[in-house]
Amino acid sequence: MTDSPAAPRPHLIAGNWKMHGTATALAEIEAMAAAAASLPPHVTVAVCPPATLIHRAAQVARGRLVIGAQDVHAEPCGAFTGCVSAEMLQDAGATLVIVGHSERRTDCHETDADVRAKAIAVQAAGMTAIVCIGETAAERDAGTALTVLNSQLDGSLPGSAERLVVAYEPVWAVGSGLTPTPEQITGLHAAIRTNLTARYGDAGERVAILYGGSVKPDNAAALLGADNVSGALVGGASLTAADFLAIARAA
Ligand code: PEP
Numbered sequence: 450m451t452d453s454p455a456a457p458r459p460h461l462i463a464g465n466w467k468m469h470g471t472a473t474a475l476a477e478i479e480a481m482a483a484a485a486a487s488l489p490p491h492v493t494v495a496v497c498p499p500a501t502l503i504h505r506a507a508q509v510a511r512g513r514l515v516i517g518a519q520d521v522h523a524e525p526c527g528a529f530t531g532c533v534s535a536e537m538l539q540d541a542g543a544t545l546v547i548v549g550h551s552e553r554r555t556d557c558h559e560t561d562a563d564v565r566a567k568a569i570a571v572q573a574a575g576m577t578a579i580v581c582i583g584e585t586a587a588e589r590d591a592g593t594a595l596t597v598l599n600s601q602l603d604g605s606l607p608g609s610a611e612r613l614v615v616a617y618e619p620v621w622a623v624g625s626g627l628t629p630t631p632e633q634i635t636g637l638h639a640a641i642r643t644n645l646t647a648r649y650g651d652a653g654e655r656v657a658i659l660y661g662g663s664v665k666p667d668n669a670a671a672l673l674g675a676d677n678v679s680g681a682l683v684g685g686a687s688l689t690a691a692d693f694l695a696i697a698r699a700a
Pocket of ligand 1: 625626661662663664682
């Protein structure tokens, strides 16, 4: 008798639309939802459109396509002009929220403490927090990537591993067309896992670790097939159903 092959590990393929998309883009979400039904059962896809589209996107999403948000305010309500709370995102139909994306850390000066507070708010609202971390090119070149990642994890992670995902996104790979090698990703994800299990014990084993940064249909199989990779956070290639689904099929 031979052992049955191990089931493929669960993969989350999450798309970050950034500041792209109006009502016409809902056709892409509809196409993604239709195609998601035929993805292998270990793959879940998520789209994080601009906040203005979350409610409408959630109405056309179904099955293994879920809708998320790109940011959140840590406070539940108050005098925060232009901001949106976790409860509001959940009410609009989001089930997960990206926090600490490098563009927000850089452009909006978000600190690790800010990111942690947002992640806690997301979890408290019953959604999943995708906490982004990643080193800059200068930090990589200085050989301090691991120190930076551990410092970001120490400062940004919430107290609970429930409804938590970590996205390793080297800043130099986001939107650049550059990626680390699969071997480099495997090594850094192993180090992230060590941090997670030291922090959360066994629960740290269950936290998905995504890779993000210039994932495209033509490199997805290699990047997603790397050991210790549980999915991808995808920017530019998540804007069209054809590219995004091609990545999801590679998982
Ligand atoms: C991102 O914005 O999180 C991202 C990974 O972008 P891209 O895939 O375009 O590099």
